[in-house]
Amino acid sequence: MKIAHIAPPWITIPPKNYGGSEIVIYNLVEEQVALGHDVTLFAPGDAKTSAKQVSFYPKALVEEGIPWVAHLKAFYHLYKSLGYVRDFDIVHTHLSSSADMYIFPLTAHLDTPHVTTLHSRFPFDRARNWVGEADKYYMEWAPSVPIVAISERAMEEVPYDLDFVGVVHHGIPMQKFRPVKVKRGDFFVWLGRFMPEKGPHLAIKYIGPVNMRQKISLLSRARGFLNPILWEEPFGMVMIEAMALGCPVISFPRGAAPEIVVHRKTGFLVHDVNEMVKFFPRIDGIDRNVTREHVEKNFSARAMAEKYIKVYKKVIKKKKEAAVRRYEIKTDKPLITPPPVPDFVKKAVSVQVPHRTTQAAMVKVEVEPKP
Numbered sequence: 001m002k003i004a005h006i007a008p009p010w011i012t013i014p015p016k017n018y019g020g021s022e023i024v025i026y027n028l029v030e031e032q033v034a035l036g037h038d039v040t041l042f043a044p045g046d047a048k049t050s051a052k053q054v055s056f057y058p059k060a061l062v063e064e065g066i067p068w069v070a071h072l073k074a075f076y077h078l079y080k081s082l083g084y085v086r087d088f089d090i091v092h093t094h095l096s097s098s099a100d101m102y103i104f105p106l107t108a109h110l111d112t113p114h115v116t117t118l119h120s121r122f123p124f125d126r127a128r129n130w131v132g133e134a135d136k137y138y139m140e141w142a143p144s145v146p147i148v149a150i151s152e153r154a155m156e157e158v159p160y161d162l163d164f165v166g167v168v169h170h171g172i173p174m175q176k177f178r179p180v181k182v183k184r185g186d187f188f189v190w191l192g193r194f195m196p197e198k199g200p201h202l203a204i205k206y207i208g209p210v211n212m213r214q215k216i217s218l219l220s221r222a223r224g225f226l227n228p229i230l231w232e233e234p235f236g237m238v239m240i241e242a243m244a245l246g247c248p249v250i251s252f253p254r255g256a257a258p259e260i261v262v263h264r265k266t267g268f269l270v271h272d273v274n275e276m277v278k279f280f281p282r283i284d285g286i287d288r289n290v291t292r293e294h295v296e297k298n299f300s301a302r303a304m305a306e307k308y309i310k311v312y313k314k315v316i317k318k319k320k321e322a323a324v325r326r327y328e329i330k331t332d333k334p335l336i337t338p339p340p341v342p343d344f345v346k347k348a349v350s351v352q353v354p355h356r357t358t359q360a361a362m363v364k365v366e367v368e369p370k371p
Contacts, residue, residue, distance in 0.1 A: 001312065004088040005029055005051070006042040008096050009077040010068070012060040013047040017209075018193060020237060021096040021119040024170050031173070031305035040088070042081035056080050069127055074099035078106055085112050090312040092117070098124040101138050108141035113319040115146045115165065115311060121234060122159055135160075146315050148308075151256035154234035165318075166311045169259070170235050171304030174296055176212075177244035179288075180220035188280070189222040189247075191215060191238050199228035199252070202273050219245040224283040227251035228273060236260060240299040243267070246288030250276050260299070266291040 005028075011019040014026040025041075029051050032039050039051035045058040056077055066073060078093075078100075085091045091112050093103045096119040107114050125132035139160050146165040149155035155164055190203040191210070200206070203226040210218060219225065225242035233255030240260060242249055249267035251257040261267045267286060268279045297303065 001309065002038045002087070002089045003032060003312070004040050004042065004081075004085045004091045006078065006081045006085075006091065006093045007047070008094055008100055009044050009057075009074055010061045010097065010099075012063060013041070013043050013049065021094055023237070024119070025094060027171060027173055027301045028305060028308065031171070031301040032308075035302075035305055035309075037309075042077075042084070044077075054081070054084060068097065068099075071099045071102075075102050078102050082106055082110065085110075088112055090115065090316060092308075092312075094119055095124075096120050098126065100124070101135070104138045104141040104145055108144040113312070113316045115148055115315050117148045117150065117168070118154065118158070118162075119150060119234070121154070121157060121232070146318070148311055150235045151259050153232060153256045153259065157232055157234075165314055166307070168304060168307045168311060169256075169299055170237055170240065171299050171301040172237070172240055172244060172295070173301045174244060177216065177241060179245045179292070180217050182217070182221055184223060185221045187222055188224050188226050188250075188283075189218055189242075190226045191218070191242075197229065197231035197233075199230050202228040215241070216245060219247045222247050224267070224280075224286075225249045226276065227257065228276065229254050229257065231255065233257070240295050243291045244295040244299075246292050248283055248286040248288070248291055250279055250283065252276075262294060266294050 005025060007013055007025050008021065011022045013019075013022045013029075015022040026049070029039055029041055029049055033050045040054060041047060041049045041051045042054045043049070044060045044063075045053075045055040046060055046063060047053060047055070057073065061070075061073055079102075082091070091107070091110065091114040093107065093114065093116045094100065095103055095116050101124050103116055107116070123131055123135045125134035143161060143163055145163065147162045149158075149164055149167045150170060152167055155167060158164075188203075190200055192198045192200070194200055219242050222242075225239065225247050227236065227239060227249055229236070229252050231254065235256045236251075239249050239251065239257065243261075243266050249261050251261050251267065251269060252271065253269040258269060261269055263269045265286070268282070270276045270279060
């Protein structure tokens with residue numbers, strides 16, 4: 001299948017540090033290439049990918065120091081990318097930040113089959129603590145665009161009537177997340193973006209940021225991963241990263257956590273900190289091999305890529321069926337439809353008038369239209 005991915009232009013792919021949507025896009029593109037698909041990634045020039053690449057400027061916008069509220073280059077990236085996608089089987093875009101809302105008007109009438117993954121939550125018209133109302137104006141086009149949600153919970157939370165064509169959970173490359181063969185320590189761990197809604201203040205003693213090698217070592221050695229989230233998180237990559245390394249998760253049942261953690265099998269779902277502590281002694285009863293197998297089956301990059309291919313085929317089929325319907329409606333009409341006659345044109349009407357013969361003769365007289 002010939003696939004075009006149009007990535008948001010803000011953060012480098014793969015991300016150097018934080019970049020939740022970008023690491024998902026990277027994992028998906030790499031796995032689709034590994035599966036033999038013809039993939040092109042539209043992204044700034046500093047992206048690293050096994051796919052073909054098309055770039056319109058050399059660096060991701062954040063790397064250039066461009067603030068998130070400055071959308072001009074982001075719009076240029078999307079507009080230029082969509083000008084190159086005519087010969088693809090499917091175009092896959094990614095809605096992650098407010099600048100990505102331009103996807104809706106730009107793709108609503110796209111001839112090439114297209115799907116958008118909703119990576120973040122509405123509203124998108126926001127900046128720090130300010131929230132606007134522009135989202136509702138984009139609903140003029142949004143219902144025409146096929147959407148993929150990253151969890152059932154994320155789909156339920158959308159306040160608009162969008163065209164959801166499926167739910168595809170994120171996936172990670174299992175070959176990268178292999179448990180380090182070390183003795184388990186007597187500690188629990190928290191990892192994530194250091195924000196109040198992630199609940200770090202409920203879970204941890206702070207040791208600072210860690211790179212990939214340190215993260216794998218830390219999760220491989222921990223008794224369990226603590227996830228006391230205080231918001232409806234659309235997914236939660238770090239939970240599947242922990243479980244892939246055989247590290248069970250104890251999480252509050254918010255957002256997508258109940259879709260990710262199998263209670264009493266790969267971890268525990270609890271309602272507050274006190275209940276979380278009560279489950280500490282039971283964490284060693286979780287089978288760590290089963291925990292990793294659960295991720296392999298449901299949240300691997302391979303599983304994610306295969307699910308997206310099914311979504312692509314569904315969208316392509318719907319697009320073809322819609323084209324057939326439009327053709328049938330069009331051909332069902334008369335080939336030539338006479339234009340309406342304006343009122344100011346004199347009209348010819350048939351009347352009967354006396355004649356010398358016994359039959360009435362038909363003649364035409366001109367009648368001025370009534371005012």
